[in-house]
Amino acid sequence: MNTSVTSHRRQSTVSNSRLAPQWKARASFGEGFANISEGAGLACALVAIVAALVCTLCASDIFAVRSIVADESRYLNAGGDILVAQRSQGTIDAKDCTALDKVTGVRAATALSVIPDGVTISGRPDSHQTLVTATAGILDFFDLPYPGEDGVIVSQRIADRWKWAPGSRLQFEAASAAVHHAPSGVLRVAAVADLAKLGDAESTAILMLRAATGQADFCYVRVQAQYRADITKALPALLGDRDSARIQVSDLLSQGAFTVDPAAVFDHRSTRDVGLLAGTIVALLWAIVGWLRRGRSALYASLGVPYPGGVLIRWTEGALVMTLGVLWGTVLAVTIAVRSTDISTSLALNLALRQGAVALAVALAGVVVAGLWRPATMASLKERQ
């Protein structure tokens, strides 16, 4: 050994020109990576904790949104996106109403009139039926194709009662002399639809198309959620509001079972900021880990690794742990949600990726801040002993 040492003495002559620290950034990346890969037990535990936390919180948001989506589906099926305009006294111009479908945020508009006990089925004098006439925009309320001139749309309850199905033939008679323009000739059931969406009175109705001329009792407007407030405000003016006969606008479901707007519920859901919460918790966790591992940071400093090099090592370690943990947690949350519920993969992925991205951004910000902390070298080294 002594021979080698003698040889070494010749090699290790101190050079004044090489005294400044020459630690390279890539050495920091290498050390950070090595510390994580070789400290497998601790690193795996940290990644698993981050993943479990992110997975739990992301999954809780996915489940919450799934519930909201189901509620929204029921809400829309029940007519939750429909506004009803009517005049306090009198009727509405059908042309004004049908023209609303050109307004931004309006999905469909139809001028509608209800004639209770308007017709009877031919040959069945006691079969009084509510007749609903509506302009063509009604088809967009139910996503129905044009039924043809002889086609009518019947509610499910009516179809069940008279055992009608699409294609069934029927004929009406005016129920009384007061009813004008009762449909004549043989008609055809073009479709069976859930007309209850238009209101309770329509749940047992027969729907016929009418021309967009003349007057109507109501104007039904199907709106996009984000334009709802603006359109509600604008409708009176668009429909010819005047002092003598005000236009009143109401939600179709305002008095029904669905009094909560799912879009608002989505915006204010309690799990909305779980990504932020997850990121904050794991960032705090990393700060604690950094404090517990301060001796390691001090050791690098005592070896001559300059402060920026030490910071870069800690950033590399933190970035690896956080990225792996958050990615794993996000994928796990999507997998659990898709396998255990009927939520679509794209929706689960969309939600989880948004929350995961926020969690990762916050966690990395925490890693950056925590990595800047400079422990007292000697005190930290003594604590290791």
Added chain:
Amino acid sequence: MQLVADDIDVRYRGLPSPVLRGANFVVSTGESVAILGPSGSGKSTLLSVLGGLVRPSRGTAQVRANSTPPPRLADVTTWILQTTNVFPERSALDNVAVAALTRGISRAEARADATEHLALVGLSTRRHDAVRNLSGGEVQRVVIARAMVSRRPFILADEPTGQLDQSTSQVVLDALFASVHEPGLVVVTHDPAVASRCARITRIVDGEVVAAR
């Protein structure tokens, strides 16, 4: 080149009196100095000041060199501490290579240099073992190899054999003193046997430096 502490005081927050009072100390490259003294006398604090880890409350600690400006204390010193100051899960080779990387060389070059220095302290065959699997004496030889490979002008050793038995201490000290020819060595120790191997001995009593030999 010299490390110079000139009339320094060091006070720690929360302590009523200074840990070091008016301390003067000089060590040159190629020189070995032992610092002896009872526990709490300020030995490790003086070493920390020389290594640039603790800033004196009064007085100056600096490098005296021909270059302008003179290098910083932290840039000319390396440490040999007790055996716990290693990366236990990493190999002996990696532990030594880290210090070589501070010279700005590539990782491959650092590992080659580390291999050479581990051979110098007799750990060639164990270089790939995780440090946690080495004995106390072997770990301390890893630490010595780490100090050597950094090629700093001064090695500061704080109780380098404090946790070792006598025979292991002899092996470690042989490795340490064989390695220091060009660099200056400052050793803080309680052990007179360690001190006797140094060219000069300085004592510290109640925070004051007393030159002994």
